Amino acid sequence: xxxxxxxxxxxxxxxxxxxxxxxxxxxxxxxxxxxxxxxxxxxxxxxxxxxxxxxxxxxxxxxxxxxxxxxxxxxxxxxxxxxxxxxxxxxxxxxxxxx
Amino acid sequence: xxxxxxxxxxxxxxxxxxxxxxxxxxxxxxxxxxxxxxxxxxxxxxxxxxxxxxxxxxxxxxxxxxxxxxxxxxxxxxxxxxxxxxxxxxxxxxxxxxxxxxxxxxxxxxxxxxxxxxxxxxxxxxxxxxxxxxxxxxxxxxxxxxxxxxxxxxxxxxxxxxxxxxxxxxxxxxxxxxxxxxxxxxxxxxxxxxxxxxxxxxxxxxxxxxxxxxxxxxxxxxxxxxxxxxxxxxxxxxxxxxxxxxxxxxxxxxxxxxxxxxxxxxxxxxxxxxxxxxxxxxxxxxxxxxxxxxxxxxxxxxxxxxxxxxxxxx
Numbered sequence: 001x002x003x004x005x006x007x008x009x010x011x012x013x014x015x016x017x018x019x020x021x022x023x024x025x026x027x028x029x030x031x032x033x034x035x036x037x038x039x040x041x042x043x044x045x046x047x048x049x050x051x052x053x054x055x056x057x058x059x060x061x062x063x064x065x066x067x068x069x070x071x072x073x074x075x076x077x078x079x080x081x082x083x084x085x086x087x088x089x090x091x092x093x094x095x096x097x098x099x
Numbered sequence: 100x101x102x103x104x105x106x107x108x109x110x111x112x113x114x115x116x117x118x119x120x121x122x123x124x125x126x127x128x129x130x131x132x133x134x135x136x137x138x139x140x141x142x143x144x145x146x147x148x149x150x151x152x153x154x155x156x157x158x159x160x161x162x163x164x165x166x167x168x169x170x171x172x173x174x175x176x177x178x179x180x181x182x183x184x185x186x187x188x189x190x191x192x193x194x195x196x197x198x199x200x201x202x203x204x205x206x207x208x209x210x211x212x213x214x215x216x217x218x219x220x221x222x223x224x225x226x227x228x229x230x231x232x233x234x235x236x237x238x239x240x241x242x243x244x245x246x247x248x249x250x251x252x253x254x255x256x257x258x259x260x261x262x263x264x265x266x267x268x269x270x271x272x273x274x275x276x277x278x279x280x281x282x283x284x285x286x287x288x289x290x291x292x293x294x295x296x297x298x299x300x301x302x303x304x305x306x307x308x309x310x311x312x313x314x315x316x317x318x319x320x321x322x323x324x325x326x327x328x329x330x331x332x333x334x335x336x337x338x339x340x341x342x343x344x345x346x347x348x349x350x351x352x353x354x355x356x357x358x359x360x361x362x363x364x365x366x367x368x369x370x371x372x373x374x375x376x377x378x379x380x381x382x383x384x385x386x387x388x389x390x391x392x393x394x395x396x397x398x399x400x401x402x403x404x405x406x407x408x409x410x411x412x413x
Contacts, residue, residue: 041411043343045113046160046366049411063113065159065366065413 007086011037012055012093020086025062026052027081038094043082048097050081057090068097100174102276102300105307106166106217107150108250108320110367111157111413115139117364118154125340126322126369127241128152131223134198143244143322144226144236149199151247152320160365160413162317164205165250165307166197166215167276167300175204178216181275182206192217209267210254211315216276241340242333244322248372249305251318253412256311258292265311269296272307281305281379282353286390294390297353304354304376316412319360319368330357330373337361345407352396353388360408367413 006019009026014037020029027050030038041049048068054077061074062083069078078095112118119139122128131149132140140150148168155163169175182189182204192203192215199221207213226236235243254264272278281304284295297305310318324330330348337344337359345360345368357373377383388396395402 039410041407042160042345042362042366042368042413044160044362044364044366046362046413047411049407063365065113065161067159067161 007057007089009086009090009092011035012091020090022086024085025082026059026084026086026090026092030081038081038092039096041082045080045083048080051095051097052079052081052084052092053077053095054079054084055091055093058087059090060085060087100177101170102167102178102216102278103170104168104301105151105247105249106148106168106215106220107153107247108165109138109153109155109163110317110320110363110365111159111161111163112154112363112365112367113157113160114364115154115156121342121363122152122154123240125241125336125342127239127243129226132198138198140198142223143246144239145245146247147222147225147229148220149223150220153198160367162212162250162252162367162413164213164215165252166200166203166217167306168220169216169218172201172218175202175216175218178276179204185271185275187271187275208252209271210252210264210309212252212317241336242322242324242371243329244324244333244371246323248303248321248323249307250320251308251310253312253314253316253318254309255313255315256292256294257313258287263292263311264315265296265309266293268309269293269298272298276300278307279379279381280385281383282386282388284310284353284388284390284393284396286311290387290389295353295388299379302378302380304356304379310409312409312412317367318412319370321370321372324357324371324373326373327357330359330371333371334359345411346398346405349401350399352392352399353386365413368411 018033039049041047045064128141139154190205201219203217278298282297286292286294294311343362355376
């Protein structure tokens with residue numbers, strides 16, 4: 001799948017799902033679907049409260065604060081939901097920032 | 100002699116041009132300089148010094164430093180002594196180290212943020228000038244903020260571990276720099292823990308605010324507007340530009356200000372802050388809020404503290 005279609009995002013733990021278009025970030029799609037499990041903060045990649053870990057599926061990210069997602073974190077699937085675009089079906093788990 | 104007012108904030112942003120667009124088009128500031136390192140300098144229409152915001156691209160959001168302007172160059176020598184005598188190291192910045200600014204002092208507050216003191220900054224004038232001026236200029240974009248009013252710093256607070264950098268920073272600002280405590284929030288069973296402090300050097304209710312949190316950081320930069328009407332119109336501007344709004348127009352119990360909170364594209368919180376509240380003259384008694392009244396102290400209308408207000412910052 002390219003990034004243009006809509007993808008299913010599954011929240012690990014609850015198993016709740018919602019649809020997220022490929023040009024939409026996961027956090028906004030979750031909020032639009034009434035899913036409040038992922039904390040909503042600055043929506044700019046700066047505050048880190050929406051930190052999650054992608055457990056499965058392809059995605060791309062925008063710029064995020066390295067105070068909350070280091071390069072090693074990013075390589076391990078940690079990301080900020082406000083800066084994460086799905087490129088296929090995703091499974092994500094909450095991963096609150098260490099700071 | 101003394102600290103005269105807030106001078107500027109240097110904010111770290113993740114992506115420079117969207118940030119410039121935000122401060123120019125949404126807040127209505129003007130770019131006055133770009134330096135060779137890429138930093139962008141902006142001023143609001145009623146400010147006369149060259150800039151009140153510096154945007155610098157970085158790999159994390161937040162505050163690089165907040166600067167306050169002192170009354171005279173010689174004051175820097177006295178403040179240097181008063182700061183170092185309290186065990187705080189001072190770095191001397193030569194004239195020009197900060198663009199358009201004379202010699203300056205840089206040091207770290209007890210809560211961890213860096214502060215700069217300077218006496219002189221390049222004068223460029225307001226958009227209406229000082230000779231037979233109109234009350235406001237035509238053609239200012241967006242919220243048309245008038246000036247940078249204050250900033251709020253989050254200060255690590257962990258009373259169980261004996262850590263209270265709200266109190267330590269407040270005491271430092273009062274003792275070393277002659278800030279005056281205007282309002283405070285007292286927490287704990289006997290209201291003995293200073294959990295927030297609002298301090299001034301002018302006659303406005305706050306030139307700097309300190310609020311306790313799990314970690315230190317940058318909460319917001321507040322930009323001044325006159326009236327409720329201005330703050331409501333600014334909220335329309337935010338919606339029009341699809342800016343992420345944190346708190347829609349409300350009144351603060353503390354300061355009595357009219358407020359709207361929102362985020363720049365890198366997640367640094369801004370406030371459009373309206374009203375003069377009261378005159379915080381030196382003889383005004385300190386206003387105290389108890390922790391059980393924190394809701395109306397911060398958000399007077401709803402009486403409830405939004406979780407994001409105290410947990411989301413850079």
